[in-house]
Amino acid sequence: MAGHILTVAQQKGGSGKTTLAAHLAVALSQNGGQPVAVLDVDPQGSLGTWFEAREESLGEHATGLEFKTASGWGARREARALARSHAFVVIDTPPKTDTDAKPAIDAADHVIVPIQPTPVDLWATEQTIQLAAREGTPAFLVLNRVPPRASLTQEMADAINASGYEALEARLGNRTGFAASMGKGRTVMEAAPSGKAAAEMAALVSELIRRIGS
Numbered sequence: 755m756a757g758h759i760l761t762v763a764q765q766k767g768g769s770g771k772t773t774l775a776a777h778l779a780v781a782l783s784q785n786g787g788q789p790v791a792v793l794d795v796d797p798q799g800s801l802g803t804w805f806e807a808r809e810e811s812l813g814e815h816a817t818g819l820e821f822k823t824a825s826g827w828g829a830r831r832e833a834r835a836l837a838r839s840h841a842f843v844v845i846d847t848p849p850k851t852d853t854d855a856k857p858a859i860d861a862a863d864h865v866i867v868p869i870q871p872t873p874v875d876l877w878a879t880e881q882t883i884q885l886a887a888r889e890g891t892p893a894f895l896v897l898n899r900v901p902p903r904a905s906l907t908q909e910m911a912d913a914i915n916a917s918g919y920e921a922l923e924a925r926l927g928n929r930t931g932f933a934a935s936m937g938k939g940r941t942v943m944e945a946a947p948s949g950k951a952a953a954e955m956a957a958l959v960s961e962l963i964r965r966i967g968s
């Protein structure tokens with residue numbers, strides 16, 4: 755049985771794709787201890803840099819993940835190959851989904867779209883959602899870097915609702931732990947397992963697993 759391919763995509767740069775991809779991969783592997791692979795198709799290579807830091811800090815054989823890179827249509831082939839031996843394949847993509855991320859969106863069982871709660875971010879998101887729809891791939895929005903007590907966040911949640919896009923109820927706050935842990939090749943679940951950010955990730959992964967039915 756093939757594993758589940760989750761592609762993290764969002765046209766808007768800096769929306770949190772790489773951070774979410776790394777956190778999803780580690781959280782999915784911690785959750786039930788199933789094999790998880792990460793695939794970086796972004797030529798910026800940020801996820802690869804994170805993975806190298808992870809190998810340095812945990813040791814090459816203790817990262818808990820398999821890591822690969824691919825480009826162009828090779829991404830689809832690589833993702834499907836990884837899915838034969840992993841329960842989940844998490845793909846990090848570059849911004850500009852139309853050209854570079856298309857094969858990864860095409861290969862995905864689900865597209866995960868991080869979005870910061872601002873109107874400009876929602877405009878950019880429409881292109882990503884439409885691309886996923888054209889490929890016939892269901893997409894979930896994840897509100898990311900949500901500030902505490904902002905009325906704009908509720909307005910954005912309402913706008914997403916009205917647009918008919920599917921969003922996860924779980925949200926990730928704007929928390930320095932996400933950035934700080936990534937710098938050391940880790941995640942918030944490892945750097946601060948009893949913190950708020952780790953609790954947000956746990957809620958996100960359990961909702962995601964429930965909704966993708968895997």
Ligand SMILES: Nc1ncnc2c1ncn2[C@@H]1O[C@H](COP(=O)(O)OP(=O)(O)OP(=O)(O)O)[C@@H](O)[C@H]1O
Binds near residue numbers: 798800848
């Ligand atoms: N939930 C969060 N709380 C605080 N900071 C965050 C959060 N998510 C991401 N960031 C920070 O936002 C910045 C952009 O994140 P990231 O690199 O993951 O985005 P990206 O979408 O992959 O960017 P690009 O489009 O360049 O690939 C980084 O500095 C990251 O540490």
Ligand SMILES: [Mg+2]
Binds near residue numbers: 773847
């Ligand atoms: Mg990135």
